[in-house]
Amino acid sequence: MEAFDLSLINWSRAQFALTAIYHWLFVPLTLGITFLIAIMETIYYKTGKEEWKKMTQFWMTVFGINFAIGVATGIILEFEFGTNWSYYSWFVGDIFGAPLAIEGIMAFFMESTFIAIMFFGWSKVSKGFHLTATWLTAVGSNLSALWILVANGWMQNPVGMQFNPETVRNEMVNFWDVLFNPNAINKFVHTLYSSYTLAALFVIGISAWYLLKNREHIFARKSIIVASIFGLIFSLATVYTGDESAREVAKSQPMKFAAMEGLYQGGTNAPLVAAGIMVNDNESDAIHNKKKLIASVEIPNMLSYMIYLKGGEFIPGIHDLVHGNEAFGIMSASEKIERGTVAKNTLNNYKLAVKEGNTAKADSLKAQFYDPAFTKDYFKYFGYSYFTNPHDLVPNVPLNFYSFHIMVALGFWFILLFTLTLWLSLKNRIADWRWLLRAAIISMPLAYVASEAGWLVAEFGRQPWIIQDLMPTMAAASNLNSNMVQATFWIFFLTFTVLLIAEIKIMTKQIKQGPNHGGH
Amino acid sequence: MEAKASILSRIYHFYLDGFRSMTLGKTLWLIIFIKLFIMFFVLKLFFFKDHLSQNTQNEHEKPAFVLDHLTQ
Numbered sequence: 001m002e003a004f005d006l007s008l009i010n011w012s013r014a015q016f017a018l019t020a021i022y023h024w025l026f027v028p029l030t031l032g033i034t035f036l037i038a039i040m041e042t043i044y045y046k047t048g049k050e051e052w053k054k055m056t057q058f059w060m061t062v063f064g065i066n067f068a069i070g071v072a073t074g075i076i077l078e079f080e081f082g083t084n085w086s087y088y089s090w091f092v093g094d095i096f097g098a099p100l101a102i103e104g105i106m107a108f109f110m111e112s113t114f115i116a117i118m119f120f121g122w123s124k125v126s127k128g129f130h131l132t133a134t135w136l137t138a139v140g141s142n143l144s145a146l147w148i149l150v151a152n153g154w155m156q157n158p159v160g161m162q163f164n165p166e167t168v169r170n171e172m173v174n175f176w177d178v179l180f181n182p183n184a185i186n187k188f189v190h191t192l193y194s195s196y197t198l199a200a201l202f203v204i205g206i207s208a209w210y211l212l213k214n215r216e217h218i219f220a221r222k223s224i225i226v227a228s229i230f231g232l233i234f235s236l237a238t239v240y241t242g243d244e245s246a247r248e249v250a251k252s253q254p255m256k257f258a259a260m261e262g263l264y265q266g267g268t269n270a271p272l273v274a275a276g277i278m279v280n281d282n283e284s285d286a287i288h289n290k291k292k293l294i295a296s297v298e299i300p301n302m303l304s305y306m307i308y309l310k311g312g313e314f315i316p317g318i319h320d321l322v323h324g325n326e327a328f329g330i331m332s333a334s335e336k337i338e339r340g341t342v343a344k345n346t347l348n349n350y351k352l353a354v355k356e357g358n359t360a361k362a363d364s365l366k367a368q369f370y371d372p373a374f375t376k377d378y379f380k381y382f383g384y385s386y387f388t389n390p391h392d393l394v395p396n397v398p399l400n401f402y403s404f405h406i407m408v409a410l411g412f413w414f415i416l417l418f419t420l421t422l423w424l425s426l427k428n429r430i431a432d433w434r435w436l437l438r439a440a441i442i443s444m445p446l447a448y449v450a451s452e453a454g455w456l457v458a459e460f461g462r463q464p465w466i467i468q469d470l471m472p473t474m475a476a477a478s479n480l481n482s483n484m485v486q487a488t489f490w491i492f493f494l495t496f497t498v499l500l501i502a503e504i505k506i507m508t509k510q511i512k513q514g515p516n517h518g519g520h
Numbered sequence: 521m522e523a524k525a526s527i528l529s530r531i532y533h534f535y536l537d538g539f540r541s542m543t544l545g546k547t548l549w550l551i552i553f554i555k556l557f558i559m560f561f562v563l564k565l566f567f568f569k570d571h572l573s574q575n576t577q578n579e580h581e582k583p584a585f586v587l588d589h590l591t592q
Contacts, residue, residue, distance in 0.1 A: 064545070072556060073555075082572075083568040116535060344591060488567050
């Protein structure tokens with residue numbers, strides 16, 4: 001670990017995190033609002049009422065602003081893969097490249113074609129053709145997300161590949177295993193449903209502002225009804241898929257799960273912590289930087305039920321995962337480090353054999369990587385070889401704990417909000433509930449907080465891994481000049497801030513003009 | 521051939537008329553072009569060079585370069 005420049009790694013991580021967080025400010029709204037627009041246009045298609053056309057066009061303009069400012073920001077992440085994370089990019093090989101290439105092609109052809117018809121085609125194509133283009137824009141943008149999340153799911157739970165020491169790449173051997181990786185599928189649906197929730201909150205928030213200003217009553221109330229139904233369905237679905245996702249994380253990334261729950265000592269009766277405050281636990285030396293929970297609200301024995309749907313099952317804590325727990329078949333981190341070191345030494349011996357021109361030895365060592373027993377017992381732990389201290393395998397527990405709990409708490413608030421806005425809109429009384437309208441406006445940024453918190457859990461919870469168990473983040477970073485990475489970090493920071501201000505200004509101006517302004 | 525040309529011409533005019541009639545869209549396209557310029561002509565050219573290509577002579581050297589790093 002000492003061989004790696006931690007300052008460089010931290011700046012590279014900060015830069016990637018900044019780019020990803022910024023990129024993710026735009027993506028969820030695009031994913032969700034396109035479906036809301038498609039639903040509104042479908043109502044217009046069915047009823048022929050102009051008010052629905054006007055609503056469709058207004059939310060399309062909002063979508064257009066968000067899309068224009070956000071488009072192509074994801075490409076910067078791909079630049080960073082090649083420059084800052086070159087060893088990672090090489091090591092993942094076609095597993096990462098193939099989904100990203102499919103995403104790029106789909107995004108370009110589907111979105112660029114159908115978005116053009118959405119915006120330019122109102123008087124040029126038939127109503128049915130226009131509606132089809134709107135639905136295909138929504139489907140296309142969501143399918144683009146699938147490929148990104150398949151790639152990300154593989155980082156969390158690498159499957160369907162075979163490591164080739166000759167190319168030093170993980171080569172895809174089963175496309176379907178990669179595509180239907182349970183981690184990727186759970187992540188995909190959870191991300192989509194939470195993005196639909198965010199888009200619904202966005203529409204409700206802006207509509208609430210109109211009602212507070214005593215403007216656009218019919219437009220606002222109908223927008224709130226559509227968004228509340230949509231939001232309620234998908235916020236409930238987000239809870240369900242979040243539960244599924246947590247089950248998958250508990251099995252494939254138990255350390256991340258323990259950090260999310262703030263669970264240091266595992267057990268068969270582990271409680272579910274609904275809320276709590278983390279403070280330093282100075283009395284413990286079993287885990288470095290250990291925290292303890294104070295003022296916590298806990299549901300006894302609930303974690304076993306949540307993960308295994310029955311009581312009495314053992315849920316490992318951070319202590320179990322670092323020190324091992326023989327009684328429950330949990331291998332210690334030291335044992336994993338030893339096994340990973342065997343895999344790394346084999347790879348090193350292969351390298352030396354190739355350099356010496358000893359083909360027979362090189363072939364024999366290469367064959368070991370194709371032996372399922374060697375993969376299962378040693379190569380699976382390859383990434384652990386970069387660590388000497390098992391305590392370095394523990395992610396930032398407070399960050400994961402708080403991010404996870406903030407996300408969950410906000411999720412339940414959104415369900416309540418959707419229920420209230422739907423009920424009051426149907427009763428045509430929502431304009432009288434001023435505090436609820438204000439709460440709906442405040443909930444717009446909270447939706448982004450929840451969405452970004454979800455990503456923090458996904459990415460910080462995985463640390464210190466960039467590819468779970470196979471490659472630590474420190475081994476993935478290119479040996480660049482740390483000052484250069486810092487410089488680009490600040491360039492990004494400035495550029496992104498200017499773009500964000502531009503978006504907010506344009507969006508605010510458009511919203512103030514209202515749905516009767518027209519024009520794209 | 522004529523029908524083909526007609527379809528292409530209709531697509532061309534569809535986009536041309538669409539871009540001409542834009543109001544807010546013109547500002548958004550300007551932002552997109554500025555952003556793409558910064559990304560491809562500033563960041564990519566001056567800052568984001570392919571690290572492996574910079575440190576190797578050709579594609580064949582890349583596996584050995586990565587292997588040296590991973591087994592250090």
